[in-house]
Amino acid sequence: MMTTEYPVYHEIRDENEEIAKAEAAIDTLAMQRDDRWYPKFHIASDGGWINDPNGLCRYKGRYHVYYQLHPYGTQWGPMHWGHVSSTDMVSWRREPVTMAPSLEEEGQGVFSGSAIVDDEGKLRFYYTGERYNNGVDRTDGQWQVQMAAIAEDDDATKLKKLGMVIDCPREKVSEHFRDPKVWKQDGVWTMIHGVSDVKGNGQLWLYTSEDMVNWTFQYVLFEDPDPDVFMLECPDFFPLKDKDGNTKWVIVFSAMGAKPKGYMNRNTSNAAYMIGTWTPGEPFKPETELRLLDCGANYYAPQSFETDGRRIMYGWMRPFNESAPMQHDGWCGQMTLPRECFLGEDGDLHTVPVPEVDNLRINTFEHTVKAVENNEEKLVLEDAEAVEIELNINLKDTTAERAGLKVHATPDGSYTYVAYDAQAGTVVVDRQAAARGNRGYRAAVLTADELAADELQLRVFVDRGSVEVYVNDGLHVLSDYSYPSEGERAVKLCSESGVLAVDSLTVHDIKSIGLE
Numbered sequence: 001m002m003t004t005e006y007p008v009y010h011e012i013r014d015e016n017e018e019i020a021k022a023e024a025a026i027d028t029l030a031m032q033r034d035d036r037w038y039p040k041f042h043i044a045s046d047g048g049w050i051n052d053p054n055g056l057c058r059y060k061g062r063y064h065v066y067y068q069l070h071p072y073g074t075q076w077g078p079m080h081w082g083h084v085s086s087t088d089m090v091s092w093r094r095e096p097v098t099m100a101p102s103l104e105e106e107g108q109g110v111f112s113g114s115a116i117v118d119d120e121g122k123l124r125f126y127y128t129g130e131r132y133n134n135g136v137d138r139t140d141g142q143w144q145v146q147m148a149a150i151a152e153d154d155d156a157t158k159l160k161k162l163g164m165v166i167d168c169p170r171e172k173v174s175e176h177f178r179d180p181k182v183w184k185q186d187g188v189w190t191m192i193h194g195v196s197d198v199k200g201n202g203q204l205w206l207y208t209s210e211d212m213v214n215w216t217f218q219y220v221l222f223e224d225p226d227p228d229v230f231m232l233e234c235p236d237f238f239p240l241k242d243k244d245g246n247t248k249w250v251i252v253f254s255a256m257g258a259k260p261k262g263y264m265n266r267n268t269s270n271a272a273y274m275i276g277t278w279t280p281g282e283p284f285k286p287e288t289e290l291r292l293l294d295c296g297a298n299y300y301a302p303q304s305f306e307t308d309g310r311r312i313m314y315g316w317m318r319p320f321n322e323s324a325p326m327q328h329d330g331w332c333g334q335m336t337l338p339r340e341c342f343l344g345e346d347g348d349l350h351t352v353p354v355p356e357v358d359n360l361r362i363n364t365f366e367h368t369v370k371a372v373e374n375n376e377e378k379l380v381l382e383d384a385e386a387v388e389i390e391l392n393i394n395l396k397d398t399t400a401e402r403a404g405l406k407v408h409a410t411p412d413g414s415y416t417y418v419a420y421d422a423q424a425g426t427v428v429v430d431r432q433a434a435a436r437g438n439r440g441y442r443a444a445v446l447t448a449d450e451l452a453a454d455e456l457q458l459r460v461f462v463d464r465g466s467v468e469v470y471v472n473d474g475l476h477v478l479s480d481y482s483y484p485s486e487g488e489r490a491v492k493l494c495s496e497s498g499v500l501a502v503d504s505l506t507v508h509d510i511k512s513i514g515l516e
């Protein structure tokens, strides 16, 4: 039995009352919700704003996705934790709001964190408490500390807060100090979280603990060498085997401050990874440069968990600083599909939808199309609400400069273009013809091997308000919001300035995950 006392616990609001108020606010928003872009097969809140996935785990036979939630509007605000759960990652059940800011140390929000099963089989949570220095607003800075909680029931719907476990050494930190990720390393409870140090460097600090309550700072696991980066949000750190069976470590963080360069860092903040090695007790040693986890315009704050020897990751489809039309519909924000992480033959990180996602397929249709001629468009689907499209492009016979799929193509002429750009050697999600939301495009840069291959493989998931594109078994992914106009939502194949040669085209209707 762990008997350690928790050091700090100051209730300033009644947790149950706060949760009841939050539930009522969500219900009000959900009642007025417009579903034109509300996801059929992505996790979202019934109403209100959501961001980062939190507390991902599988516990007592159920998968749990918690998330950052502002129940009182469709913009970011005082953070709560929302919750959905599932036995199969395919059909989901909505659970009550799990945490509201009720302690002094988290008076302005229960921020992001993770979950871990302790030695007694109990599910524990570590998250960040957010407080304003002046108690009123952020103008005098924030005071962020790490907090703990424990699940009281097998369904992990009711949490007991345990209070603060790590205070912020404020003389060493320039206010950003958050997002704990906990795991057990060689029998030792280990935590990392993001820090902006006094000089404004983005760092990951590592702690260890024997009792999961008293945590001792050990050392800086990683400091971002980019001088523009001032904070690493939502860190993650996990081992994967490479093709020769060697253990590599993947470090993941969402960096604030990096400047765009070419195709890199086009978003306000960018979630990226490096692959390398790690000996506990030492800093992480990168063996690759920094690479984006997802090249789309709307991806951020991923978190992973491990189950059955699989490493599964969810990310938040973040609307960044653009106008997000869904905010007028009573909700804002969705998760990506669950993605399994592995190192490919190429040595790089791949993220693909977990095989369970195939169970969402209903009605599969194989098209016989073999080519799309120069400047031609071919209708694939007249009206697609929720579909997965598998398109294998024959690279040897394709002469087009650019070719691919127009999705969410509506009668007013707007669409989102998922294309192979032969000139640039990229796969793009181009929203220049969007009637609503941000325009512009994002690109995944193909490697020399991919460009020299016979085939380019695309898996395109089209939901009511988003597009997720997996390239070549998840070596690249692009996730974007896409807001179709009124009327039928067609899918078309098209080819510009040359021929698009198609090896195969398969379309699956996708069923609901049960959260609408």
Ligand code: FRU
Pocket (backbone or CB within 6 Å): 051, 052, 068, 079, 111, 112, 113, 128, 178, 179, 233, 234, 300, 301
């Ligand atoms: C990332 C983030 C986290 C923080 C949370 C607050 O999107 O800023 O660093 O814990 O969101 O909602």
